[in-house]
Amino acid sequence: MVTSGIGSPLASPWEDRQLLLFSVAGAVLAWCAVRVLEWAWWRPRRLERALRSQGLRGTAYRSLAGDAALLVRLNKEARSRTMPLGCHDIVPRTMPLFHHAMKEHGKTSITWFGPMPRVTITKPELVREVLSNKFGHFEKLTPTLGRIQRLLHNGLGSHEGEKWAKHRRIINPAFHLEKLKRMLPAFAECCTELVHKWEGVVGSDLPCEVDVWPHMQNLTGDVISRAAFGSSYLEGVRIFQLQGEQVLLVLQAMNKIHIPGYLFLPTKANRRMKHISAEIGRILRGIITKRENALKSGEARSDDLLGLLLESSIADCRGDGCSNAGMTTDDVIGECKMFYFAGAETTSVLLTWTMIVLCMHPEWQDRVREEVMLVFGASTPDYDSLSRLKIVTMVLYEVLRLYTPLTALQRKTYKPMELGGVRYPAGVALMLPVLCVHHDKELWGADADEFRPERFAQGISKASADAPAFFPFGWGPRVCVGQNFALLEAKMGLAMILRRFSFELSPSYRHAPFPLGMLQPEHGAQLKLMRLP
Structure with missing residues (x-):
């Protein structure tokens, strides 16, 4: 056969x-x-x-790119023109996709991040529940976003579970009040240098135009460099410069990460990002090795963040007794990168927007200066006097509300989870548009888009309905560990500038808030500075 x-x-x-x-x-x-x-x-x-079977509405899923094309179009339309001076209704310009989705489909609406549905959560009690994350029901990042974030830092903000708990335990002592007080001389030294620099270019009679945005970036970079690395200040400045370039490259990559494997392609930008990450790692490894050797020989200073971090890590090893206690050198490098990314950027945008807003509301500039002169006079600010600046604090809070540095936070469900009466399947991104929450008229009143620092006169808990609805530094166990550091630095900088200068908007200033990582002035912050007698 x-x-x-x-x-x-x-x-x-x-x-x-x-x-x-x-x-x-x-x-x-x-x-x-x-x-x-x-x-x-x-x-x-x-x-x-x-999601739609439970009454949620939003944009439809049509392609692997998700809402990328819609986002590009809305961004282009929103940023094709600047805003009127004195207008603080910035959500349509800075978050056009989410503003459009919530306007068309409701506050709890669906948009698409590639093939992943993304649901906006705007009710403060639900935002607090997600950020509290008591039982680990929400993940911090998607893997792709995690890879991008690690190009900037691999610190506390990117960790989960036991590793996050260990790092938080080790880092917390470095930000205790007594340790922060010891960093104030570094803050004051950097602010004094900035004031002297401006006095050199601003005449005694005529005002001088200065773009304060790069100056604020340099100021906070200097503060972080001195406060974090002490005697290794110049090496710290180089890290700050590299991190600034890395932020721009990462934001460009964010627009293309819906392309499978994009980060692994040998593009010029991808190669440069990896090169910068490696160079920062080499510089930090050298600084850390020298400091560790000094610690072992008993010669190290401990009044900067790096010294405090290493001492706390050593103490953790002694107290725990486990082989995996403390932090590795790579862990410390990740946390140092985190200091730069979060610490320098947050305070620089806060100070810049505060100066811009005080130009738009000169009556508040006068009130803040009067308080500063009353509390400090000509003396160098110290912690006790900074803590007495009530009007300054109200102003900074209101600027953080209107111009929140990080406009949104994101979490992801890794298993089915009920939240606010909606059962979310695993694999859904929960977008917390903090800036939208901070401008919600149902929470803050009909004047939510107006600059009214007096709303914080009785503290954060009394400032809004459904309080607290104020999340500039996050919330819950993952609240920013450096928020007191940032606020002290901002108070010091603002106080020392106001004592020597008055300022107003230059005719060349264009009001254009733009979320480039943190919320920045897209076209700079051109102010006219005038020296005070």
């Missing part, structure tokens, strides 16, 4: 192997195709049906 097929008398061994290879390759290709379809189409559509 004549037969055919694999193993038949008419088929050679070579043909058998070919048929087997073709069969295996076909099966692999079919499996890959099914996986791609599951990831790019079937799973997003299942998640969309699950």
Whole structure:
């Protein structure tokens, strides 16, 4: 009998192997195709049906790019023009996609981050619940976003679970009040240098135009460099410069991460990001090694963040007794990067927007200066006097509300989770648009888009309905560990500037808030500075 097929008398061994290879390759290709379809189409559509069946509305899922094209179009439209001077209704310009979605589909609305549904959460009690995350129901980042974030830092903000708990325990002592007091001389020294620099260019009679935005960036970079690294200040300045370039490259990459494997492509930008990350790592490793050797020989200073961090890590090892206690050198490098990214950027934008807003509201500039002169006179500010600046604190809080440095936070469900009566499947991003919450008229009143520092006269808890609804530094166990550091630095900087200068907006200033990482002035912050007698 004549037969055919694999193993038949008419088929050679070579043909058998070919048929087997073709069969295996076909099966692999079919499996890959099914996986791609599951990831790019079937799973997003299942998640969309699950959310819409519970009454949620939003943009429809149509392609792997999600809402990328809509985002580009809305961004282009929103940023094609600047805002009127004195207008603080900045959400439509800075968060056009979420503003559009919430306007069209309601505050709890669906947008798409690639094939992942993203639901906006704006009710303060739900924001607090997500950020409290008591039982670990929400993850910090998606893997792709995590890879991008690690190019900037691999510190406390990117960790989860036991590693986060260990790092938080080790880092907390470095930000205790008594330790922060010891850093105030570094704050004062940097602020004094800035004031002297401006006095050198601003005449005694005529005002001088200065773009204060790069000056604020340099100031806070100097503060972080001195406060974090002490005697290694110049090396710290180089890290600050590299981090600034890295932020711009990372934000460019964010627009393309819906492309599978984009970060692994050998593009010029990707190669540069990896090179910068490696160079920062080399500089930090050298600083840390020298400091560790000094600690072992008993010669190290401990009044900067790096010294305090290393001492706390050593103490953790002694107290725990476990082999995995303390932090590795790579862990310390990640936390140092975090100091730069979070510490310098947050305070620089806060100081810049505060000066801009005080130009728009000169009556408040006069009130703040009067308080500063009453409390300090000509003396160098110290902690006790800074803590008595009630009007300054109200102003800084109101600026943080209107011009929140980090406009949104994001979490992700890794298992089915009920929140606010909606059952979210695993794999849904929860977008917490903090800036939108801070401008919500239902929470802050009809004047939510107006500059009214007096709303904080009785503290944060009395400032809004459904209080607290104020999240400039996050909330819950993951609240920013350096918020007191940032506020002390901002108070010191603002106080020392106000004692020597008055300022107003230059005719060349264009009001254009822009979320480039942190919320920045897109076209700079051109002010006219006048020296005070």
